[in-house]
Amino acid sequence: xTQRLQxxxxxxxxxxxxxxxxxxxxxxxxxxxxxxxxxxxVISITAPERPPATIGDFAHVLRLSFADVDFLNPDxxxxxxxxxxxxxxxxxxxxxxxxxxxxxxxxxxIVVHCEGGFSRSCAVAIALHRLYGYRVEPxxxxxxxxxxxxxxxxxxxxxxxxxxxxx
Numbered sequence: 001x002t003q004r005l006q007x008x009x010x011x012x013x014x015x016x017x018x019x020x021x022x023x024x025x026x027x028x029x030x031x032x033x034x035x036x037x038x039x040x041x042v043i044s045i046t047a048p049e050r051p052p053a054t055i056g057d058f059a060h061v062l063r064l065s066f067a068d069v070d071f072l073n074p075d076x077x078x079x080x081x082x083x084x085x086x087x088x089x090x091x092x093x094x095x096x097x098x099x100x101x102x103x104x105x106x107x108x109x110i111v112v113h114c115e116g117g118f119s120r121s122c123a124v125a126i127a128l129h130r131l132y133g134y135r136v137e138p139x140x141x142x143x144x145x146x147x148x149x150x151x152x153x154x155x156x157x158x159x160x161x162x163x164x165x166x167x
Contacts, residue, residue, distance in 0.1 A: 002030065004026075004030070004140070005026070005030045005033065008024050008026065008030075008111075009034075009035075011024070011109070012024075012034075012037055012039070012040060012109055012111075013037070015039055015108030015109060016108060016135065019108075020108075020133075020134075020135055021107070021108055021109065021110065021132070021133075021134045021135070022108070022109050022110075022134055022135040022136070023109070023110045023111075023112060023124075023125045023128045023129065023134040023135070023136055024109065024110070024111050024112070024125065024136075024137070025111075025112050025113070025114075025117055025118075025121035025122045025124070025125040025140065025141060026111055026112070026113045026117045026121065027113060027114070027115065027116050027117030027118075027121075028046070028053050028113050028114065028115050028116075028117070030113070030117065031044065031053060031055055031111060031113035032053055032054050032055055034055065034056060034111060035056065036056035036057045036058050038059065038106070039106060039107060039108045039109060040058060040060075040107070040108075040109050040110070040111055041058065041059075041060035041061070041062075041099075041100075041103050041107045041109070041110045041111075042055055042058045042060070042061045042062070042110070042111050042112075042113070043061075043062045043064065043096060043099065043110060043111070043112040043113070043121075043124060044061060044062065044063045044064070044113055045064050045065070045066065045112065045113065045114040045115075045120050045121060045124070046063070046064075046065050046114070046115065047065070047066075047067060047068070047114075047115055048065050048066065048067055048086045050065075050115065053113065055113075060099075060103055060104075060107060062095060062096065062099040064092055064095065064096070065086075066086055066087060066088045066089070066092055066120070067083035067084075067086040067087055067088075068083075068114065068115075068119045068120050068145060069083040069084060069086075069087045069145075069147075070145055070146060070147045071084055071087040071088065071147045072146070072147040072150060072151075073146075073147065087147075088120070088145075088147065088148045088151060090151070093127075093151055093152050096124060096127075096128075096152065097131070097152075100128060100132065110128065110134065112124045112125050112128075118143040118144075119143055119144060119145040120145055120148060122140070122141040122142075122143060122144035122145070123144040123145040123146070123147075123148035123149045123152070124148065124152065125141055125144070126141055126144050126149050126153075127148070127149055127152030127153050130149075130152075130153045131152070131153060
């Protein structure tokens with residue numbers, strides 16, 4: 001078990017005493033090793049070409065599939081352009097927001113995972129921090145996909161025009 005996963009497990013077993021919520025970004029392999037604690041919700045992000053992650057029996061799980069591409073970057077490589085058809089959409093953003101807004105009060109932590117735990121999951125974690133004030137560990141979110149952050153936070157409008165909501 002990696003040190004990062006051990007650190008996060010320690011925090012998941014000891015939720016914030018003040019009732020605040022926190023969000024963690026993990027890799028798929030680390031998320032698949034999480035114990036199904038009742039205080040955790042999971043946002044499981046997989047690549048379109050990959051099968052769903054094998055995560056525990058969590059009561060609150062949102063499964064999404066989209067490619068890791070910085071779709072708002074005007075200087076996309078040919079490889080990145082090939083992923084645009086499977087990029088993050090307004091519908092993905094709305095699904096995340098609806099999921100989070102419907103969580104019961106006894107959920108103290110959200111774990112977001114993607115394949116590597118660096119880009120898509122970190123972007124969603126940053127967006128949840130900006131939109132809802134969830135606690136994050138910013139030092140672990142530096143490689144977040146900027147297009148997902150911008151779209152989720154309402155800084156840009158995509159197909160279907162997400163609106164910025166704070167609750």
